[in-house]
Amino acid sequence: MRRTFAPWADPQAKPLIRVDNVTKRFGDAVAVDHLTLDIFEGEFFCLLGPSGCGKTTLMRMLAGFEYPTEGVITLAGQSLEGVPPYRRPVNMMFQSYALFPHMSVEKNIAFGLKQDGLPKPEIADRVGEMLRLVQLEKLAKRYPSQLSGGQRQRVALARALAKRPKVLLLDEPLGALDKKLREETQFELMDIQHELGMTFVVVTHDQEEAMTMADRIAVMDHGRIVQVADPGEIYEQPKTRFIAEFVGDVNILEGHVMGQENGLWRVKTASAETPLTIDDPDxxxxxxxxxxxxxxxxxxxxxxxxxxxxxxNVLTGEVWDIGYLGDWTVYRIKLATGEILRVSRANVSRFVESPIDWDEQVYVTFEPGAAVILAE
Known part of the structure; x- marks a missing residue:
């Protein structure tokens, strides 16, 4: 299902959320700068970028905690201008979880439903449904102080989902969890989102988190969107040097174009004795x-x-550092120019005869189609 989900590729599809030329200023500071974006119903969408890039400000405008200085945000065709947070079909899960410490798990989940005046039987049914969804039925009577970080995160998620919003906004939802639990929870969030068919918009600065969970990623920098694409395209075909360096590890080789030969670009660089051959037809x-x-x-x-x-594409250098990561070994290779390359090798065997060691001279190669030319 996730592989075939791509409403943005359909020119007839109408977005659930449309951000149209939105700018947000705080005094002289521009947090969001003439930003335009479409998010579709049922999409797991991620706003990715470094601290201060404007992603949280954009999310707060979607939630109604901030209002645009310029531009319009619409949800299901209706403008959100002047609509307070509690009138929007949107719910937000905060990074801190913001659970009520004096309330049990089930009462935390029921809080928003009681505020909306739902009948008690419906509240009980909805709370039971949410407890089953996040697998906390046995912990319904416990208080937040009696829960682990992962369990508190699930309570906050259940409370946010209980009101059945059209859009769930998640601000750094996994930031407080340890690495292993964070990785497990990423897949749980994906399963829950798929089961409910709800639109999730998540803000994160964690590239791996975004790559794992999102249908599409919007990479932001200085209040603008630099590229919007699915995770594979963001990683394999970054549009700018900023994206290539921000998303995952990358080696950057500077050079000058010599021309084309047999449909391949030839690039002269000080890093290699002979020109590099690159297959990048775009x-x-x-x-x-x-x-x-x-x-x-x-x-x-x-x-x-x-x-x-x-x-x-042959480069010669000396092994400068070696990092053993279990599934991968990372080599840092120092070239004659002083540049340091990172080369990863999968550890497919438990034992390697005569492994490459520190200070050895080595040759690094890559295929023409493995590289991307960045003109920006």
């Missing part, structure tokens, strides 16, 4: 243009033996 370049070549560490190979004369 780029329109001219001879002499300064460019950056982006190559992910796992797309490079490392070996002791000098490659044959038919090999392309």
């Amino acid at each position: 780029e329109v370049l001219h001879s002499g243009q300064a460019v950056a070549i982006a190559v992910r560490p796992e797309k490079m190979t490392i070996q002791r033996e000098k490659p044959g004369p038919e090999a392309v």
Whole structure:
């Protein structure tokens, strides 16, 4: 289902949320700068970017805690201008969870429903449904102080979902969890979102979190959206150097375009003895243009033996550092120019005969299609 979900690719599909040329200023500071964005019903959408890029401000405008200085935000075709938070079909799960310490789990979940004046039987049914959804039935009578961080996170999620909003906003929802629990919860959130068919909008600065959960990611920088795409495209085809460096690890090689040969770009760089050969048909370049070549560490190979004369994209260096990560080993290779490359090798075998060691001279290669040319 997730693989076939792509309403943004349908020109007839209407977005659930439309952010139209929105700007938000705080005095002289511009937090969100003429931003336009569409989010579709049933989408797990992620706003990704460094601290201060404007992603949380945009989410607060969706929630109604802030209002645009300029521009319009619409939800299901209705303008949200002047609509207070409690009148919007939107709920927000805060990073701190904001649970009531004097209320039990079930009373925390029921709080918003009671405020809305729902009948007691319906409240009981809805609370029971949410407890089952987040697998906390046995902890219904406990108080927040008696729960682990992961359990408190589930209570906050259940409370936010209980009112059945059209859109659930999640502000750094997994930031307080340890790494292992955070990874497990990512998949649980995906399952819950898919089961409910609800629209989730999550704010995070964690690239791995965004790549795992989102149908699409909007990468933000200085109040603007730099690229909106699915995780695979963001990682494999970044539009700018900022995105390539922010999302995942990457090696950047500076050079100048020499021209094309057999449909492949030839790029002269000080990092290699011979020009690099790059297969990137999407780029329109001219001879002499300064460019950056982006190559992910796992797309490079490392070996002791000098490659044959038919090999392309060969760089020579010395092993500077080695990091063993269990499933991967990361090599930091120092080139003659002083540049440091990161090369990742999967540990597919428990034992490796004569492994590459510190201070060895090695050769690093990559295929023409493994790199992306960044003109910006």
